[in-house]
Amino acid sequence: MQHDDILRVATYNIHKGVQGIGPARRLEIHNLGLAVEQLDADIVCLQEVRKLHRREAAYFQRWPELPQAEFLAPEGYEAVYRTNAITKHGEHGNALLTRWPVIGHQHEDISDHRFEQRGLLHVEVDIQGRKVHVIVVHLGLIPGSRIRQVERLQGFIEREVPPGTPLVVAGDFNDWGQLLKRMLAGFGLYEWDAPRTFTYPARLPLAQLDHVYARGLTPLSLQVPRGRIWWRMSDHLPLIAEFRL
Template sequence: MKLRIATYNIHKGVSSLRSMPRVHALKQALSSMEADILFLQEVQGRHDKYAMKHANLWPEQEQHKFLAGDSHEAVYGMNAVYDHGHHGNALLSRFPVVSSTNKDVSDHAYEARGILHCIVETPKGQVHCYVIHLGLFAGSRKRQTEQLIEAVTTSSPPGAPVIIAGDFNDWTNQLSESLRERLGVTEVFDDDLPSRGFGSYLRTLGGRGPKMKPARTFPAALPWLRLDRIYVRGLHIETAEVLHGGMWAKLSDHAPIIASLELK
């Protein structure tokens, strides 16, 4: 069974320059991806100030419901709460979501973070989906990664298909090795591993070979930093690409990643 998935930090539905609402254009862009499951970060559940100032440009619906439309089911994990609103992560799925939990992994008072875990019922069985947005500080990211590993280990059976996607803020690529070794996942841009051989893979994990690098996704206009990731287990990676240039540079400060997978 084929699965088309995407991860995208949508910058709360406003442009990275001048903070103008881009929610309607964003909905069209997401629709053009034709993704079965979307892992979204910085989703604005409510923002009273934007709703009042830009009444014609700001949907009355919560962003995750508006972006999902009639084609996808939407699940929202509220993380940051303030007087005029709140934001968090969201999962949009073309398939039924049979359960969801949102785990608070905030490391300090200035950054509210969470892990949104959804079990998606596909025609070929359940897939465990984790939407993540890690902190800006290296120490926080390391501790949050430990919590992510624990969450995946305790909430999904060992042989279950798993997708972990989101904004890892890990521009120095310090976290991938732990995730690969302890969860048995592969990042979607590691797809050339079979051609290099299993021995080459082990040498790479052991630090004796070239270090595997995720794709560049930030800033969207000219991606340079490797912030966004998709890790999978129990799924074959067919294709993966970063969408950048043109409209993508205007919608958010991050570029989205889209991948085609096959459920084993």
């Protein structure tokens, strides 16, 4: 049952729609499409989303013709995608799927060094006449890089998001410590604390790398779907947060 005053946000690193390595790798993008629909979120923030990949498209018979963001969007949802990384065979990045109208969107490169291409996707959504800003992030693997990327995130928010406007920042932070949490709290972004919200690795979760932070919204719940069906699709589990508008 949908409540008009509840905003349900999910974040999910989909591992480019493929699991396994070498000849044992398997295409999971079709299962992920069903999974995204089952999340029943108003806004779905996705990381490691392929726009195209020529080698995988040639290898898998059922590789979708559509870019993954468009393929995963449930009926009636709008998909926004921007590339973070361009590789030899294709490109991938962040995406946002929303059942509410998109007002505008932009991308910011937050790469800290040439070996990791990282970016943030900023989307402004109209929820029943109220503007809500959502930023999808995928931070780096090196601790120092993540600190600098959060500093750049802060500068972006100060520049692009009006004070007092509801804001959600969600994605794969590649971090389970307290430092980034304190940094984000320093500019008004907080996460609901809940038990059993580990998201990585999906098969036996030991850490919460994925987060949903917000300001200007009342947090209500935070949960992680569990079970074999979920850990088969990606190396991360999805994280679902609910807020009162």
